[in-house]
Amino acid sequence: GVSFGAEHFAETSYYFEGGLRKVRPYYFDFRTYCKGRWVGRSLLHVFGTEFRAQPLSYYRAAARAGRLRLNEEPVRDLDIVLKNNDFLRNTVHRHEPPVTAQPIRILAEDEEVVVVDKPSSLPVHPCGRFRHNTVIFILGKEHGLRELHTLHRLDRMTSGVLMFAKTAAVSKRIDEQVRQRQLEKEYVCRVVGEFPEHEVVCEEPILVVSYKVGVCRVDAKGKPCQTLFQRLSYNGSSSVVRCLPRTGRTHQIRVHLQFLGHPILNDPIYNMEAWGPHRGKGGRIGKTDEELLKALVEEHRSKQSLEVLGIGEEDLNSAGESKDCGNSGDCTKSDPVNGSSCPAEDEKDPERNDIAACPLNSDANLETLDKDKELSLCGNQDGQAGEKGWEEKDPLCVECRTSRRDPSPKELVMFLHALRYKGADFEYCSSMPEWAMEDWQE
Numbered sequence: 001g002v003s004f005g006a007e008h009f010a011e012t013s014y015y016f017e018g019g020l021r022k023v024r025p026y027y028f029d030f031r032t033y034c035k036g037r038w039v040g041r042s043l044l045h046v047f048g049t050e051f052r053a054q055p056l057s058y059y060r061a062a063a064r065a066g067r068l069r070l071n072e073e074p075v076r077d078l079d080i081v082l083k084n085n086d087f088l089r090n091t092v093h094r095h096e097p098p099v100t101a102q103p104i105r106i107l108a109e110d111e112e113v114v115v116v117d118k119p120s121s122l123p124v125h126p127c128g129r130f131r132h133n134t135v136i137f138i139l140g141k142e143h144g145l146r147e148l149h150t151l152h153r154l155d156r157m158t159s160g161v162l163m164f165a166k167t168a169a170v171s172k173r174i175d176e177q178v179r180q181r182q183l184e185k186e187y188v189c190r191v192v193g194e195f196p197e198h199e200v201v202c203e204e205p206i207l208v209v210s211y212k213v214g215v216c217r218v219d220a221k222g223k224p225c226q227t228l229f230q231r232l233s234y235n236g237s238s239s240v241v242r243c244l245p246r247t248g249r250t251h252q253i254r255v256h257l258q259f260l261g262h263p264i265l266n267d268p269i270y271n272m273e274a275w276g277p278h279r280g281k282g283g284r285i286g287k288t289d290e291e292l293l294k295a296l297v298e299e300h301r302s303k304q305s306l307e308v309l310g311i312g313e314e315d316l317n318s319a320g321e322s323k324d325c326g327n328s329g330d331c332t333k334s335d336p337v338n339g340s341s342c343p344a345e346d347e348k349d350p351e352r353n354d355i356a357a358c359p360l361n362s363d364a365n366l367e368t369l370d371k372d373k374e375l376s377l378c379g380n381q382d383g384q385a386g387e388k389g390w391e392e393k394d395p396l397c398v399e400c401r402t403s404r405r406d407p408s409p410k411e412l413v414m415f416l417h418a419l420r421y422k423g424a425d426f427e428y429c430s431s432m433p434e435w436a437m438e439d440w441q442e
Helices: 043-050 056-064 135-143 168-179 252-259 289-302 313-317 363-368
Strands: 014-017 020-023 026-033 068-070 087-094 105-109 113-118 159-165 184-192 200-202 206-210 215-218 227-234 238-245 416-422 427-429
Touching: 043 056, 056 068, 105 427, 113 135, 159 168, 159 427, 184 252, 206 252, 206 289, 215 252, 215 289, 227 252, 238 252
Parallel strands: 159 416
Antiparallel strands: 014 020, 026 087, 068 087, 105 113, 113 159, 184 238, 184 416, 200 227, 206 215, 227 238, 416 427
16 A cells, blocks of 8 residues: 555645645655666766756755755765665655645545545646645545555546555455456546447557656557447537446546547547647547647647646656556656656756745856755745745745746546446445536536
């Protein structure tokens, strides 16, 4: 199970504003052991080639401020050469994206399991830029539910039935049902246009295009999968569709619906102009994967909605894609030094401004940052849980001097909901979302 205790939950606190749940910025240590490929290379070289999310001037300033530690000793010289088993710690000022303020409803709980109705926009577990704004942390902090074992996952933007085991034994028993294909999941969604009345089966293979942004598409080289669809209602412009995935690929339902020409009405990835005039119907895209990703990012950038994808500008600057992730669509492996990662999330923010009003807009400012100002904070720090009553600014943190448009609560809802989760000896359901009602109009 994913185990977090009181010391983790105490790192920071929540506040609520404009229909959003927000996390107060906090200091956090990213830790990693030296990778084999780093041995014999200098820290400066590793930062410059593998952790490009921050300029080298940031790492120099972080070292001067005592925030970089090698084998628990402060790093004073970035030219130091790394050895096998070296242990690196990077202290950053961490900002998390806002999520919906909608509460997590407990659908059922006994000595074996807890079942919740997950709101859209919340990742299941810590991933990339999200840590406290996750189901696992909220359940631990606000419901006293700790040491839960994740049995299955839902994409960050998907709402609905989510089940956790309370013990390893229960987790093992249900995992066995997963392997035996004894579990049945039922979803409901609202899609563009008039979906066919008859049952539709889609068996197109799915390939991951980008773990970082969290984008997939139909491709013959992809993994085999199958989804059954049945229309429930049509209101003249959009259809409510029941979905039964027989496999569990990343974004499977969303990608299959796009391929069929009926993407989810407000899907922030698969119903975008970036896919071309056909919006990806029939696999017609007319772009390379690189062109597609660039177009998707630009479309969101123009709408100031990168946060809806769960990524920030800094994630787009970091090197390389990690292919080390399960198919939950919820997580990708992270940059161990800055913590970046995840179809959309990361934590990287160490370079912001401030100290009284000295905007660190340039590398030069970072270079000359006074070493005494180390972890100094400014702003009102009386710790009150008020809307904006407690703002902590950090001299090295880029997020502290970046102004971002908050997403609206509406932008944080996607019309895909896990309605039912059934196993050999259990069945849990949530209620139908408002947007899935037959007479609903946009």
